[in-house]
Amino acid sequence: MTENKQISANSLFPRAVFSHQNGISWFVLFIGLLSTVFAGVYLIDREADAASREFVLLTDDITDAIRKRMIDHEQILLGGAGVLDASASVQRQEWRILVERLRLAENFPGILGVGYAKVLREQELARFEQEVRSEGFPDFRVHPQGARPLYTSILYLEPFEGRNLAAFGFDMYSEPTRHAAMRAAAETATTRITGPVKLLQETHGVVQAGILMYVPVYRQGMLLDTPDERMAALRGFVYSPYRMGDLLSGILGSLTPGIGYRLIDTAAGLDNPVLFSDLANGDDVASLQRTVELSLYGRDWQLEFNSTPTFDQRYNNSLWVFIVGFCVSLLLFVMASLLALRKQQAELLAGRMTKQLRASNTALRQAEERQRLVLKGSNDGWWDIHIPEMRFVASERAWEMLGYPALSDEQSLHRWQSLLAPDDRHALTQLLRDAIYSDQMAFSAEVRLSHKAGHLVPVLLRGAIQRDHQGVALRASGTMLDLTEQKRIEQMKSQFVSTVSHELRTPLTSISGALAIVNSGSLGDVPAAMSKMLEIAESNSQRLNHLINDLLDMEKLAAGKMKFEIRTYALRELVEEALSANRAFADSRNIDLVCRDFADVWVRVDSMRLHQVLNNYLSNAIKFSPEGSQVVIEVLHDGERVRVSVTDEGEGIPFEFQDQVFGKFAQADGSDKRKQPGTGLGLAISRELMEQMDGDVGFFSEPPNGACFWLSLPTERATEELPESTPNNTKRKVLVVDDDPMIADFIALVLRRAGYIPTTSISLHGAQLLLQQERFDALVTDLRLQDGHGLNLIRELRAEPLTGRMPILVVSAYCDEGQRLLHGDNDPCLAWLDKPVEEKKLLNMLDDVIQRALSV
Structure with a gap:
């Protein structure tokens, strides 16, 4: 009998599914499928829109990165051109030092080097080749050989190693593509780049398309108003060669996630206009494509961007909506059918689901309320305090910052307070109390919390206060932001500023000193055409001097390293x-x-x-x-x-x-x-x-x-003995020691103007000989010399009775190092002055140390 009832029920179920009494189930299925279609179409549109916006942002970033890097490379070449403009002759060793200072591999990956190509007329060729051979290159020849009215032989190219050796002596003006860019640069006095060429550096490995950038250099004092005058005054070109694959890899790095691109030179008549391409087969039918025009230094480039399957896959999740929606709709249909067939079971199930739904709605309302309050902060980590009961709950990310597993239930506020660093606990408690018992609606505080591993984590707490209609605080909710990386970056920034500023000090002092010597007329009358430009250069070097001093002062003050003579x-x-x-x-x-x-x-x-x-x-x-x-x-x-x-x-x-x-x-x-x-x-x-x-x-x-x-x-009160008036400097002999002749001459010029009698030396040994032969009233010395350290000279003088109290002024970019090596020596006859130096400050410091020495 039971078996027959089961068989009967099984046979009736299909008919009940298609009966009029089950119409509500079919209506539920229709609504579910229709909702699924609408939701899927909406999600497809949203994904397409999001993908398009991200694609445009990424392609804009790539384009901007290429443009900015090429501008940076132009600045490098302009700096090299400036060195050549400032000197009638730049030696190979000087060029090597200039390029090494740029740290090309570290700061500008992708650039093969920085070179200088000298312009030669036909009658100058033989003498030029002989001069280069005399430098230690016996086989040097300008190539390709042949008679031409104008040659542009590569003379310097640093780093002078590896692939770059193949280009030494090459006449770039002899090749049509290079010739066109060089002539355009020379005639317009602007920076130009070539079309696609095969570089001489392609000696091994995969051959990449290449380009070259040129900056013209002209002879000083010649007219440059017309193209013919510029060609007549042309001295040479500062240039850089680039393998495009290596260059773009160095520029973009990881900027192209999921984006393929092709770089094309759009000039007409090119055999191979493609400068670089990483588009795979099939990328030409990508879902997203974009073309960007890029004009740089006389060339028109075209960037073609395609999205890759990897990129498209990130925005292709709509299929799951249809699958899940269909399954949910089918499940609802089956459940509704079962409800129609088994009323009692349906009523029991409905009661159970109603209870679960109410509980879910209550939890959802609480979660929505917390979310609404913490949306004012970031989503890095959130917390919520129920003020009347002093209980709190924090997000999984908040606990993760401190190395603890997530605790979803409410905790006593004392648990959170125990994680605060002792020095911050009272201040944060007072801040929260003031915010609760005032009319404040928001607050923020930077505190340190204890990590489970034992170290302190700096965080930024930001919160908002929820109050009732009487203004009584009910909840405090907000976000918690981990500041560890920000603090690390701030420290790196401070170290970077200090390092760069110190590295700039010596060359800036040399530049300022050279300009001051030239403008003073000590080397002869300055031509009127140059005078204004030199005055501008000296003024701007002083501005740069003040900038570096400001940065160093700020860094010293922040680190507590600045010393005061009160x-x-x-x-x-x-x-x-x-x-x-x-x-x-x-x-x-x-x-x-x-x-x-x-x-x-x-x-x-x-x-x-x-x-x-x-x-x-x-x-x-x-x-x-x-x-x-x-x-x-x-x-x-x-x-x-x-x-x-x-x-x-x-x-x-x-x-x-x-x-x-x-x-x-x-x-x-x-x-x-x-x-x-x-x-x-x-x-x-x-x-x-x-x-x-x-x-x-x-x-x-x-x-x-x-x-x-x-x-x-x-x-x-004027109870101390006040400083005496500045001593008379007339006929005081001062020895100036600095390994940079330009800086030594500049300091000597400043001292001579002030009435001193300066003598200069560019080495430690030379200074020792001068001190043995002659008596000096004061010493001005650098620390790092070619053949020793200035501290050795100071110690030698202090060891001798006659020079034990000689006034000494150290002028160096490494004063901190020198004071540390002297172990905090408090010698009243010794003063320290950081490079770059200003004339007034130099004289004041020297006068002061002489005055102190006289009073000892």
């Missing part, structure tokens, strides 16, 4: 020094510097650092003052403190910028076209310097009625 000074003398130093700048802008009379007071400061702050205030006031106006400096003595203020008549500081004035790199006009140049570091450094000297800084401004910047210092 002594008691008469404030009047310091103010008058600052006014004197800026008066020429004010006169050049027709600005009147006015100092209100004041009773003299004494302050304990580092005179050089206070002068730096006053100079910054005064130069800023002069820069932002209109022509014919006044800049007023005023000193007010108020009890135990004295305030020095500098007031201008400029446009004032915009209200929206005033809270950023003393910040790093802060400038009211931050655009590339701002009227006044600067780094935005001066006021930030001034604030740090004043804090180190127990001082304060501030300002007030009511636009457009100018601005007033002030500094405040504690006063001192």
Whole structure:
């Protein structure tokens, strides 16, 4: 009987499925399938739109990267051209050092080298070949051979090794493609690149398409107004060869995930216009394609981009919507059919599902509420605190930051507090308490949390407060951002700034010194055509000098490495020094510097650092003052403190910028076209310097009625022995030691102008011989010399009774290293000055160390 009932039920089920009573089940199936179709079509459209936007962004990034790198390569060649312009003859060793300094393989992967091709007339060819052979290249010949009116032999190409050896002596002007680019560059005095060529460097391996970039170099003093005049004045070309595959790989690296591209030179008549292609077979029918035109240095390039299957696969998930939707619809249909067939079972199942649905809806509403609150922060990690019960919950990512497994249930707030670093616990608790019991709606704090492994993790906590209609705080929700990588990058940035700044010091001092010597007329009269350009070059080298000094001062202050020589000074003398130093700048802008009379007071400061702050205030006031106006400096003595203020008549500081004035790199006009140049570091450094000297800084401004910047210092009684007046330098003999002859000559020129009698030496041995033969009143020395270290010379002098108290001024880019090697020596007759040097600072430091030596 039971078996018969089972058979009957099985036979009735198919008929019940197609009966009118089961119509609701068919309606559910129809709605489910229709919803699946709509959802799938919507997702396909969204995926196509997202893929298209990402494709455009990636192709724009690739195009911009190629354009920017080619501009960088042009700057390299322009730098080489500048060296040739500055010197009548550049030796092979000098060219090698120049290129090594560029670190091409490290900073510009893909570039084969930087070279110089010399222009020769037919009558100059034999003498030129003989000169190169005499340098140690007995088999050198300009090739290809043959009589031509003009040759451009490759003379220098660094690195001079590997593939580059094949190009030595090659006449690039003899090959049509190179000839066209070189002639266009020479006639227009602009940078040009060639069409596709086969490079001489293709000596082994897979042959890649090649191009070359040329920058023309002309003989100084010749007319360059017309193409014929430029060709007549042509001296040579600074150039770089590129294997396009290696170049693009170095430029783009990992910038092309899922993107294939082809680079084509669109000029007509090319046998093989393709410069590079990584498109595989079949990529021409890719789902996404784009063509971008790129014009660079006289050539028109075309970039053809195709999406790859890897890229398309990331946006091809709509099939799962149809599969899942169909399965869900079929499942709902079966369930509805079962409900129609078995009413009692359906009612029981419906009751059970209703309970589950209510629980799910409750949990969903809570999750949506938390999500809504934390959307104000990032999705890096979120947390939520129920304030009345002081319980919290955090996301999986938040726990993962600290090395703990995710805890989805609510925890006591004490658990979270125990993870805070002891130094941060009280401050964060107080911040949260203040936010809860005030009308604040949001807060943020940077704290350190303990990782499970034992180290501290810096994080940024940002949160928002949810309150009821009476303003009582109910919840605090927000995000947690891991700052570990940001801190590491900040440290790397600081190290980078310090390293680059130090590497620039010596060459910048040499450049500034050379320009100063030329402009002074010590080497003869400067031609009128050059005078203005040399003055501009010297002015800009000084600007670069100030920039490097600002960066180094900021880095030293941040690292706590800046040393201060605190002594008691008469404030009047310091103010008058600052006014004197800026008066020429004010006169050049027709600005009147006015100092209100004041009773003299004494302050304990580092005179050089206070002068730096006053100079910054005064130069800023002069820069932002209109022509014919006044800049007023005023000193007010108020009890135990004295305030020095500098007031201008400029446009004032915009209200929206005033809270950023003393910040790093802060400038009211931050655009590339701002009227006044600067780094935005001066006021930030001034604030740090004043804090180190127990001082304060501030300002007030009511636009457009100018601005007033002030500094405040504690006063001192004049109980110490004050510095004596500057000694008379006439007939004082000073030995200047520096391995760079240009820097040595520059320092000697500065000293000679100030009344000293300088003698120079470019080696340690030479300095020792001079000290044995003659008595000097002071020594100015570099540290790293060709044949030894300046510290050895200092130790030798200190070991001798006659020179044990000789005034010594160390002028070097490695003063920190020297002071460390002397183990913090506090020799009063020894002073340190970082390169690059300024004339006034050099004289002040030398006068000061001589004065200290006389008083010992």
